Amino acid sequence: MANIIEVKNLTKKYGNFKAVDNISFEVKKGEIFGILGPNGAGKTTTLEMLESLRTPTSGIVKVLGFDVSTNAHEIKERIGVQLQATAFFDFLSCEETLDLFGSFYDEAQKSSKLLEEVSLMPKAKTFVNDLSGGQKQRLSIAMALVNSPELIFLDEPTTGLDPQARRNLWDLIDAIRKGGKTIILTTHYMEEAEYLCDRVAIMDEAKIKDIDSPRGLIRKLKAENKVEFSADKKIDLKKLEKETGALTADYVEGDVYSLRTKDSHKTINQLLEYAKKNDIKLDNLHISQATLEDVFLSYTGKSLREK
């Protein structure tokens, strides 16, 4: 399958600070490619270099076969962009906003068709300011579709949305992909990357740590399961790790502990035994499959969630 994006040894420096440090990857036609990482990892900078909004310090970036440093105009004509901040003009309705942005391109879709696509038809005449957060995000996705692009960039499309609105947006993004478009998105939500992406690049501190499908990344992880429980007594983490044969033992919060293990059956048995012996009352015990969150933790040693 043809590569729609090719990035080789891409670096972006601001003075001495490396925002993006020697990263390479490809995006294939028709896939949803995710860049996952915490705030400040360099996700947005990477995306904006692909969108020809920023000039790379070094490295090669080819988008749809065009070089970003020489063919910015051709690229801009063919890509759809949603920036992190939903950027609208005040005092324009949804319809007018789409018509206006459409006028910037050689060819543009009708605003009514776009509004239909993102289910905003009833809001056609509503001022952009009066939309809810989820509706604004959907409008900005409609703006990204206005020139019928082959390739769409979405920068943290669901940040700040409530779960319901996020779920709606996922369905929308999925539908767009089914329409044959290639999507590259950044996120710091694990569930989002797991649910949407065909492949995920894990990015932290300006570098890409790994690229694979979400399942592939989890499979590579040493620990595939997670055992969580709460205890009425304080347990030493080192001791817990040793007694249960878990790979790691951590506090989650308060009296809640978390164990990562390859063999959940063995770990649980040993945990119960240990609790009995030390007269510890366990509660809320549950096992779960490892998630991208755990993958991220193992790669970077830190949690993705903003503390």
Next chain:
Amino acid sequence: MKYLLANIKMTLRNKQVLFWSVFFPIFMMGLFGAMFQGGDRTYDIGMVNKSKSETAAKMVEALKKVEVLKISEDGEESEQASLEKGERIAVIEIPETLVDPPKQVKALGVPTTPAKITPTAIDILFNENKAQDAEIVATVVNQFIGKFNQQMTGQPETLTLTKEAYKSKDLKYIDFLLPGLIAMSLMMGGVVGIANGITTLRERGVLKRLLATPINPVNFFIVQVITRLLVAIMQAIIMVAVGVLAFGAHFYGSILTFAIVLTFGATVFLIFGLVMSSLAKNVDTVEPMTRAVTMPMMFLGGVFFPIEAMPTWLQPVSRALPLSYMSDALRKVISEGVSLYTIRIDLLVLLVWGIAGFLIAARTFKWE
């Protein structure tokens, strides 16, 4: 093109813009107009009448009835001394050569052509430090003499003359205020409007979003400038209309000259707004910045009172401000009806400011 229309639409839907660019100046006009109503300031004039003619006496008599003029007749030497001391704005000298027009002889049924009168020059000596006041006086006196001449040669009815004389209290404070307020609102609209507008667009990421489309960035500026100029013209039309209709201001200038000066000055202030938006970090900093620029200009720029009325040490500051030149130029165009050539110095200073601003903006403008 579509962007231009959309931008105009957005601007007109923004009530804040309308408030500052239209209602605020009109409010100021009402406020200051009312404050100075009736209590128009008077101008001290010296009168030296060397002519013994009846015409001259009548003229002096009539001039004394003009409310804004406070006329004293202390003799030539003392008046000139007062002028030098700044106690008089101007001294009017009527030369001995002014004589009464010969009486018309009425022949039976045959109208005689009035005898030719050699025009007599009436000197007005100005105090140069009070040039602006002097100009107002000169205009009043000029109009007065014009009407007087008409009266004297046409119908010798001195009664209507005195009526006319009262009316010829033509240039009132509002005539000073209106051009100043137009200049001020152009400055406010230009600097504040553009600076806030563009900074907000930048802060929200709209500028960046535009850059992500194939639009040529130059078009963005063209659209902004054209929109604001249209707003400026609309502002000026409304203000002139309100000034003339509601406050009895006078518009003697040519519409074309007025439009040219208006557009030119508005552009300079737009560039200022661009500079502000380039230098400001975000919306929170741009507001105090624009205020720091517009507020002093509003009071020092000869909008509400002549620069000459300010303390001497402040006057050089005022004379450096673009608003001073803009209000001066508009004032000359509106109440004196002068040509572009007469106000070339004003326009030149504005041009220099404009170019300086443009260079700064071009160097410092950022899209995000």
